[in-house]
Amino acid sequence: MKITKTNTSRRKFLKQVAAGATTATAASIIPSRAFSANKQLTIGMNIPMTGDLAPWGLPGYYGCEIIAKNINAAGGVTIGGETYDINIASYDHAYETDKAVQGMKKLVLEDDAKMVMMLGGSTVAAVLPWAMRKQVLTTTLLPSDITPDSKHLVATCESHPLYNVTGVEWLARNHPDAKTAVIVTNNDVEYGLQSTATYEAAFEVAGIEVVDTNLHGFDVTDFAPIVSSVLAKNPDIFCMATSFYVTPIMEQLYHQGFEGKVISCTLDYYHEIIAKTSEDFVNGTIFQFPDFDDPALAGVNFPDPAGFSADFLANHPNDWTAVAWEYPVILVNWIENAQAAGSVESVEVTEHMTGTEQNFVFGGGSWWGSQLWGLDNVLIGKWPVVRVDDGKARIQEYGDLAAWLDANNDVLIKHMKAHGLRTV
Amino acid sequence: MDLLIQTVVNGFIQSGFYALAAIGLVLVFGVMRVVNFAHGELVMIGAYTIWYAHAQNGVPYLFTVVLAILIVTAIGLLMERFLFRPMTDDPLGGLICSIGVLFILQVIATYVGGEGPSKQVPPPFEGTLIVFETVRIPYQRVFSIGVSIFALAVLWYFLTRTKLGWAVRAVSMDREAAALQGISTVRISMVAIGVGAAMAGLAGALMAPLTNINPHMGHNVIITAFIVTIVGGVGSLPGAVIASVLYALFHTFVTTYFSGTIATISGLLIMVLVLIVRPTGIMGHRVSE
């Protein structure tokens, strides 16, 4: 393996960016670009910035701006002997496929973007034929976008929903008495069904019986009937497979007196859930997304997580979602690979990236995906299992996703197929 | 058995929101013949008012409920004065104007609240009412259904026992005839949209602690309001209330015993069926051209 050089240069780079953060805050009034003689290096974001999916695009743009600001304040980034300032170019496709196609061409051909970050789903499918032909390095947050032909499409941060298995594994290990589960989620293909199939597989492997799976549309305003319906099955575990309706569902669980274990993909803004229910009720809930000031995050492959989230919240107090750090993770990973490849060009960076072991944000980092989607372009590694203790989200352990997938690949594929999802 | 009783209770609570949200749409259409596409966004602004004033800035809840009603009523009156009144003879123009307002209100909400995940409001009334040790109703919902019933009762009293209310009903039944009787249709239009918007603001304020608040929440509200309006009979206020209860119970039962998606698809099919079999709805009268 050719991983020898990457590690030292990564450390150096992360340190440099973190140092940039302090410089940047001190000199934030003066736009660094005005003084910089560096070349511009453009990274594209073809994302929804308006419309109902904007929460999964716009916060990521703000996050990447922070990273770029810090890098530029620290004097830019050196790739292949040339020092660059990072410039983030965005295009708002509002999650419309025709606009996504336009945005891709604008970013690549007119703004000269070296990589284009996208959210995923139908907008990625729409740009794929052109982007793959032109060999544009494109990233997605939904690994299920990957097809046998999408050589230049990678998922280097979020391996939604595969990482959910780590939470179930931890739950089964620590609460062996919990034997039955219900799953509630929305019925869309990209998020809901993928996640449901993954949870079903994880529960089967853990020896937990799924006694009810309740899929609902995006038109639900009242979760009382859905929660009443599944609680009538007396489950030990209540599982929420996606993020969209966690708070209202938690509220109903609280009022309808659920006393079992709750496991969820996300628990965004859990202090609001505590305000709506009680700390006692929320304590013990297991999910997969850590707070960025969690001390256990020290040493992850991301420049100064706590400082980053503080900077973000200072300017955009109401905009934080998981994508706020996920797009930046992709950006940081790209820079590492470009440095190692000694080039900013799409083809060279992609080649280097997919040909080497990677430093995944939470540790580990191997390529996976051919078993399910036909190509090993999903980066998987350790993923945190988080639990609310005394009203605070705390990482319990870093689950080993790769090991689980190696052992239980067939179970996962079986459940994906059962929901009619695309597998090779 | 427990599930059955719980489902009936869930359904009745839901019907209160449906009725409050639909009544404004019915009232405005009845009096002004305008489909106000921004009606769902009025509800959304009501909810955002609670989030901003109560949850973010600590103003007491009941005070912010009044504030929400006032703000949304003001928006409604502005829409009437500057958009619907110049468009009196052009219902299509009124509809397009309301779509313009819809876009603007959504952007305002985005600016106030940011693009993060849905906003949440902690419930001012905590705890759960437990009846016969089986049926559980959060106190917040007890409060909401109580206020909804009270508001609807006040509206009913206004429409059937006051002179102004009679005039509103008269215009709603036959605009020209009412004008010939010397009723000022402009004034009645203002009353209709004022009352309708106030109800929407109240609906938003009551929903705020119970649901996801985001700039696009109006979409589901307006679809439900459409279904309730059609099933109840366009322009019929009692019809809208009855339809709200029936549809809420139906939707809750299908969701509980089958699934939410089936509930929505069958809701739409029922609406089409009603339109075919009895276009005037259960309580409606044919709208004069």
Next chain:
Amino acid sequence: MNNRGKLNLSTLLLLAGLFAFLLILPHFLKYHQQDFLIFLTINVLVVVSYRLVTLTGEWSLIHAVMMGVGAYTSALLSKNFDISFWITLPMAGVVAGAMALLLSYPLFRMTQFYFLIGSFAAGEAIRLCWIQFIKPFGGTGGTSAIPSPELMNIDFLEPIPYFYLVLVIVSICVYLLYRIEKSRIGLTLHAVHWKGVLAESVGVNTWNYRALAFVAGSLFVGIAGALKVHYIGTVAPKQFDIGFMVFILIWVIVGGYRTFYGAILGAVVLSVLDEVLRGVDQLRPAIYGATLIFFILYLPGGLESIPHKIKKMYQQKRSRAT
């Protein structure tokens, strides 16, 4: 109206000039603007076909879904059964038209507001089916890897060849729609709108004519749907939701629904505005909404009425001068 849509020489020259302009236009555009031009041309067919439906005075909210019916038909046939684009394209129109015929029985029992809402409900039910039945439609994510058209080794993944293809097909369709409107049928449709009772009393079966307009409009928008997804390569329920329907409605009304070119003008001007505003991020929908209100309030006849207004002003000035 007296020459029933036969074009006179000056109009023909004007159209020829426009066509020539459109042929060279993409070569002067930036890459992403070439794509924009393709989608805009397709949307021209969408609004013109929608206008046929509205000729009878009925405003439907199902047109976007009908576009989707055509799109799904062509996409699934060509992807799953390897049928050539040149066969699936007309099939898209036929299936959308047939679906419209089927729906016309329940829908045309209603008029006005009831029809508006009824058509919305029917369309939403169809769209929910695309979401619900993952086989064969693909659910919310839709179906991707739809093959490009094949013709003499032309690369239709590139924007300029595809634009020419779209331009030719859309021109033919728009011409056909124009002929329909100016034909006896079209005149009767106008009559059904403005003098429905009178038309009935002289033996016009209004139901037939309303259904005819609905079926023909759906047929052409079905073709537009197929054109769109064979370029994008992906078909998904979100492409045909109420949001897109609202845009169709806005284009037609802001442009002016009383004449043929008004609708086209609306689609072109507002789409360009939307594209220009894409730099201002979150504010874009609000500016769009404000523009909409402005047009409705101050230009109730739509954009197409501007030349008339200028002419009038000019005439007034002259009459005052003399």
